[in-house]
Amino acid sequence: MPEITAVLNRMVAKFEARMPLEPGDRDAFLNLPFKPLIVDAHSYIVREGQTLSRSALLVAGLSYRQKLTVDGSRQILCLNIPGDFVDLEASLLNRADHNVQALTRCEFAVVPRADMKKLLLEHPVIAHLLWVDTLIDASIYREWIVNIGRRDARARTCHLLCELGRRLQAAGLATTRGYELPMTQEQLADALGLTSVHVNRMFRSLENEGLLRREKRFIVIDDWEKLRDVAGFNENYLHLEQATRQD
Amino acid sequence: MPEITAVLNRMVAKFEARMPLEPGDRDAFLNLPFKPLIVDAHSYIVREGQTLSRSALLVAGLSYRQKLTVDGSRQILCLNIPGDFVDLEASLLNRADHNVQALTRCEFAVVPRADMKKLLLEHPVIAHLLWVDTLIDASIYREWIVNIGRRDARARTCHLLCELGRRLQAAGLATTRGYELPMTQEQLADALGLTSVHVNRMFRSLENEGLLRREKRFIVIDDWEKLRDVAGFNENYLHLEQATRQD
DNA sequence: CGGACAGTTGATCCCGTTCAAGAAACGTGG
DNA sequence: CCACGTTTCTTGAACGGGATCAACTGTCCG
Numbered sequence: 001m002p003e004i005t006a007v008l009n010r011m012v013a014k015f016e017a018r019m020p021l022e023p024g025d026r027d028a029f030l031n032l033p034f035k036p037l038i039v040d041a042h043s044y045i046v047r048e049g050q051t052l053s054r055s056a057l058l059v060a061g062l063s064y065r066q067k068l069t070v071d072g073s074r075q076i077l078c079l080n081i082p083g084d085f086v087d088l089e090a091s092l093l094n095r096a097d098h099n100v101q102a103l104t105r106c107e108f109a110v111v112p113r114a115d116m117k118k119l120l121l122e123h124p125v126i127a128h129l130l131w132v133d134t135l136i137d138a139s140i141y142r143e144w145i146v147n148i149g150r151r152d153a154r155a156r157t158c159h160l161l162c163e164l165g166r167r168l169q170a171a172g173l174a175t176t177r178g179y180e181l182p183m184t185q186e187q188l189a190d191a192l193g194l195t196s197v198h199v200n201r202m203f204r205s206l207e208n209e210g211l212l213r214r215e216k217r218f219i220v221i222d223d224w225e226k227l228r229d230v231a232g233f234n235e236n237y238l239h240l241e242q243a244t245r246q247d
Numbered sequence: 248m249p250e251i252t253a254v255l256n257r258m259v260a261k262f263e264a265r266m267p268l269e270p271g272d273r274d275a276f277l278n279l280p281f282k283p284l285i286v287d288a289h290s291y292i293v294r295e296g297q298t299l300s301r302s303a304l305l306v307a308g309l310s311y312r313q314k315l316t317v318d319g320s321r322q323i324l325c326l327n328i329p330g331d332f333v334d335l336e337a338s339l340l341n342r343a344d345h346n347v348q349a350l351t352r353c354e355f356a357v358v359p360r361a362d363m364k365k366l367l368l369e370h371p372v373i374a375h376l377l378w379v380d381t382l383i384d385a386s387i388y389r390e391w392i393v394n395i396g397r398r399d400a401r402a403r404t405c406h407l408l409c410e411l412g413r414r415l416q417a418a419g420l421a422t423t424r425g426y427e428l429p430m431t432q433e434q435l436a437d438a439l440g441l442t443s444v445h446v447n448r449m450f451r452s453l454e455n456e457g458l459l460r461r462e463k464r465f466i467v468i469d470d471w472e473k474l475r476d477v478a479g480f481n482e483n484y485l486h487l488e489q490a491t492r493q494d
Numbered sequence: 495c496g497g498a499c500a501g502t503t504g505a506t507c508c509c510g511t512t513c514a515a516g517a518a519a520c521g522t523g524g
Numbered sequence: 525c526c527a528c529g530t531t532t533c534t535t536g537a538a539c540g541g542g543a544t545c546a547a548c549t550g551t552c553c554g
Contacts, residue, residue, distance in 0.1 A: 048483075049483070065389070067389065067390075067393045069393060069397050069398060069479050070479035070481075071479065073397045074397070075392060075393040075396045075397045077389045077392050077393070089382050089386075092375070092378060092379050092382055093379065093382055093383075093386075093486055093489070094486075094488065094489075095483065095486075095488075097386045097389070097390075097483055097484040097486070098386075098389055098484075120371070120375060121371050121372065121375060122371070124367070124368050124369070124371040124374060125368065127371060127374055127375065127378070128339070128367060128368060128374065131339060131374070131378050131381070132339050132340065134378070134381065134382060134385065135336050135339055135340055135381060136340075137385060138381065138384060138385040138388060139336075139340075139344045139345075141385060141388035141389060141391075141392060142312070142314065142324045142344070142345055142388060143314075143344075144388075144392050145322055145324050145388060145391050145392055145395060145440075146314045146316060146322040146324070148392060148395045148396045148440065149322045149395045149439075149440030150316050150320045150321070150322045150440060151316060152541075152542095153541075153542065184499090184500060184501085185500075185501065186500080192396075193392075193395065193396030193397060194542075194543090195542075195543055195544080196500090196501085197501095197502085197503090197542085197543075197544080197545095198541090198542055198543075200500095200501065200502060200503085201502090201503090201542090203501095204502080204503095232316050232317035232318065234317075236295075236296070236342065236344055237344040237345075239340055239341075239342075239344070241341065242340065242341070399509075399510095400509075400510065431531085431532060431533090432532075432533070433532080441510075441511090442510075442511060442512080443532090443533085444510085444511075444512080444513095444533095444534085444535090445509090445510055445511075447532095447533065447534060447535085448510090448534090448535090451534080451535095463519095
């Protein structure tokens with residue numbers, strides 16, 4: 001599976017930028033018994049309440065974490081891009097507390113829980129590095145709390161677009177021009193704590209102001225600076241200095 | 248420092264319920280060079296942007312994580328109770344991405360970053376256990392996103408009260424009758440993404456319905472079941488079973 | 495061509511905000 | 525212990541951002 005090894009090598013490069021890696025540690029990570037898993041858009045990779053028996057690394061495509069309230073409304077909690085473990089929690093917690101769903105057709109690399117747990121206990125450096133990733137995820141959750149709790153619909157929408165842009169850029173999946181965003185306005189609404197009708201109005205007005213354009217599922221950002229301004233976006237919380245190779 | 252050792256023993260007991268602990272691991276944790284740090288209410292323990300040189304374990308009192316937007320509004324991100332590390336991130340990330348502030352007068356046990364990092368690399372089991380704690384924190388952040396994004400003011404307020412109640416109970420700091428909540432309505436509003444005026448109205452109406460009573464800073468829950476119902480509260484996300492031995 | 499899904503737009507409503515002012519509680523110093 | 529300034533709480537009135545409802549348009553795809 002060439003795709004899997006490409007993503008693994010990318011991750012190792014990211015790790016080595018953070019901390020020197022012994023060959024033994026590196027190989028232990030690379031030699032995990034990953035098995036490919038390909039799923040269609042909308043499939044569930046993890047369901048709330050499930051006992052988890054494996055961890056999955058996203059290799060290609062996009063997925064998202066999601067939770068439903070008792071009255072049936074949905075909140076999207078974060079977006080996963082290739083190189084993200086979507087359920088590393090599996091190896092450490094017992095039951096899933098939320099759902100993970102494929103946004104597009106996705107390819108995952110799956111490892112049994114036991115192998116992952118063994119790796120983490122026998123190779124503290126690897127554990128340390130993956131822990132950093134989960135701490136960055138937590139930082140992103142915190143920013144989403146701020147975004148939904150304290151920014152109005154306009155700023156909130158811009159903030160999400162800034163975050164995604166920067167993350168995809170750092171992963172080499174976007175240029176400064178823009179990026180592909182295969183989400184419906186309803187999914188965006190569920191990520192923003194808004195309704196799809198209102199997301200639609202926000203996009204229209206941002207387009208009218210010349211901030212961005214939409215071409216199919218591709219977002220072209222015409223004015224990054226203004227977008228950041230409207231969003232009140234400060235990228236420190238992404239800890240990209242931890243996520244990008246410092247060559 | 249009898250307080251510190253009491254909290255440390257409590258943590259070790261929690262750890263041992265999760266996973267067998269070698270004496271060497273246990274002692275390494277207990278023998279960390281903790282230094283007491285006492286701060287007044289409202290003091291900052293961590294400031295956004297700071298380079299972190301130490302980790303702090305909350306021993307007594309309550310603190311909270313908080314972030315400000317460019318236009319000056321504040322969002323509280325979580326509450327810390329005794330036994331929580333308030334900046335374990337310090338040992339793994341470089342810069343603080345949010346503020347940590349004392350809600351009441353607090354006592355912390357502080358460890359230099361280097362000692363903590365050494366412990367985590369030399370004692371993978373301890374690292375593993377502390378990692379679980381940070382994953383539970385992340386789960387709580389996710390639930391806050393749902394709470395703020397998808398629940399109305401009434402349910403949202405009840406949800407926060409349920410969460411706090413259960414967490415404090417699990418820490419032995421609350422009975423089923425109720426608990427002390429030393430937060431102003433403005434602070435509650437900042438935690439809920441509401442205004443203090445509206446929090447006030449929510450509390451009044453919950454009181455009128457006989458769900459709860461407030462006596463100074465003490466919350467008496469008269470009807471837990473109804474409170475949980477209104478909140479749509481499902482405590483799985485708190486992973487309280489992690490206080491019980493598994494596999 | 496038809497059927498489903500995504501996007502668009504207008505009209506209306508309502509939950510929570512904002513503004514303002516008064517009451518209660520708290521803390522501090524005399 | 526009281527006096528007094530400062531928070532915190534409380535309540536009303538009016539406003540507005542975003543939701544809701546509904547209908548229509550566009551698009552993709554079998």
